[in-house]
Amino acid sequence: MEVIIRDSMVHLTQGDITKMDVDAIVNAANTSLLGGGGVDGAIHRAGGRAILEECMSIRSRQGGCAVGEAVVTTGGNMKCRLVIHTVGPVWNGGVYDEEEKLRNCYRSSLRQAELNEVTSIAFPNISTGIYNYPKDLACRIAFDEVSKYLLNNESNIKRIVFVCFDKENFALYKKELEKV
Numbered sequence: 001m002e003v004i005i006r007d008s009m010v011h012l013t014q015g016d017i018t019k020m021d022v023d024a025i026v027n028a029a030n031t032s033l034l035g036g037g038g039v040d041g042a043i044h045r046a047g048g049r050a051i052l053e054e055c056m057s058i059r060s061r062q063g064g065c066a067v068g069e070a071v072v073t074t075g076g077n078m079k080c081r082l083v084i085h086t087v088g089p090v091w092n093g094g095v096y097d098e099e100e101k102l103r104n105c106y107r108s109s110l111r112q113a114e115l116n117e118v119t120s121i122a123f124p125n126i127s128t129g130i131y132n133y134p135k136d137l138a139c140r141i142a143f144d145e146v147s148k149y150l151l152n153n154e155s156n157i158k159r160i161v162f163v164c165f166d167k168e169n170f171a172l173y174k175k176e177l178e179k180v
Contacts, residue, residue: 003180005150010160012177014170017163018046021079022120024072025163026109028127029085031064033071038129039165043083047076051083068104070112082116084109088127091134102127102138106145113157120159125169139172147180 002011017025017039028039033055035044044051054073058065065071070086086109089101105126113121123142127133146160162177164170 001174001177003177005147005180006155008150008155008158008160010146010150010162010177010180012162012164012170012173014164014167016042016165017122017124018042018078020122020161020163022122022159022161023080023118024082024084024113024116024120025075025078025080025122026070026124026126027083027085028124028129028131029065029087031066031087033059033064033085039124043078047074047078047083050074050076055085068101068108070105070108072112072116080122082118084112084121086126088131088133091127091132098127098133099137099141102133102141103145106142107149110146110149110155110157114153114155117156119156120161121157122161122163124163124165125173128169135169135172139169139176142173143176143180 027043030036051073058071065087067087073083086105089098128135128138
């Protein structure tokens with residue numbers, strides 16, 4: 001399932017983001033950048049040691065990655081050339097600026113993609129796993145930020161893929177994509 005926004009294709013799929021054939025995949029990382037569970041752990045395992053080494057270098061330079069920000073490493077052993085690591089917010093009822101922080105994840109990731117001449121990028125469902133962000137809210141934010149970015153910027157990104165690991169997120173993203 002896909003739609004065109006300006007000159008870019010926005011595509012939805014269910015599967016494993018580490019297998020995507022795109023220039024860059026986005027990692028739902030933690031502030032330490034040292035790997036973890038869920039998407040983060042899967043990306044570190046699939047990408048291999050090169051990703052961890054670059055993350056450790058970033059940590060020694062700047063101390064990790066703040067919530068809502070993004071940093072870039074190699075794709076290591078995966079098909080993608082780059083991994084854009086962004087740190088989503090932990091859901092605490094919406095009273096700690098979680099929405100703006102999640103929006104910043106998408107903005108920061110797209111800016112990093114442009115800076116690194118990415119023409120295709122895949123996003124996971126940021127913060128909806130162990131960070132407990134409500135999946136329906138996170139889905140609307142993802143589409144809203146990506147759509148705004150494509151409509152308001154000259155972009156070299158021609159293909160954006162939302163990769164849903166679970167059926168619940170896929171159904172929510174499909175419903176949201178149908179509205180675009």
